[in-house]
Amino acid sequence: MPDIRPTVGSGSLVLNATYEPLCVVSVRRATILVLSAKAVCVADGDGVLHSARHSLPVPSVVRLTRFVRVPYRTHIGLSRRAIFARDGWRCAYCRGPAETIDHVFPRSRGGRHAWDNVVAACAKCNHSKGDKTPGELGWRLHAAPTAPKGIAWRVLGHRPPDPRWADWLDLRDVEAA
Ligand SMILES: [Zn+2]
Numbered sequence: 001m002p003d004i005r006p007t008v009g010s011g012s013l014v015l016n017a018t019y020e021p022l023c024v025v026s027v028r029r030a031t032i033l034v035l036s037a038k039a040v041c042v043a044d045g046d047g048v049l050h051s052a053r054h055s056l057p058v059p060s061v062v063r064l065t066r067f068v069r070v071p072y073r074t075h076i077g078l079s080r081r082a083i084f085a086r087d088g089w090r091c092a093y094c095r096g097p098a099e100t101i102d103h104v105f106p107r108s109r110g111g112r113h114a115w116d117n118v119v120a121a122c123a124k125c126n127h128s129k130g131d132k133t134p135g136e137l138g139w140r141l142h143a144a145p146t147a148p149k150g151i152a153w154r155v156l157g158h159r160p161p162d163p164r165w166a167d168w169l170d171l172r173d174v175e176a177a
Pocket residue numbers: 091092093094095096121122123124125126
């Protein structure tokens with residue numbers, strides 16, 4: 001097994017046998033898939049992995065040799081990092097750097113914890129807003145919050161995309177992040 005340093009690359013994109021993007025795994029996991037002939041490397045990353053017997057380019061994109069059926073996941077998990085990524089780490093009210101999550105219609109008044117009711121916000125706006133709605137304060141949202149869409153979001157989540165993956169993933173969906 002090659003000596004795989006954790007500093008090599010941020011991950012490898014895994015494609016189904018049909019070239020459909022499936023997920024991102026560690027470089028180590030992708031290398032094991034290639035060495036066990038479960039996948040072939042279709043795009044090299046930076047650097048080369050060495051072992052006593054092998055010398056292998058770091059896999060940036062691998063394709064499974066056998067088709068796997070994957071349940072289609074339409075729902076994107078609502079995590080703090082995913083909200084910041086969707087909103088580009090900017091406050092929905094003043095566009096300054098965001099460090100908190102705000103419920104547009106306040107939770108204290110029954111607002112839901114859902115993609116269409118959460119936005120990234122700076123601490124100052126969040127504090128001034130308190131348990132009021134933007135309408136009550138005369139504030140405007142930069143954009144109406146919605147759940148992120150697109151295959152790139154499903155595959156990457158909040159991960160920063162590797163530009164080498166652009167042939168397989170439409171990275172325009174996630175560029176705002
Ligand atoms: Zn703000």
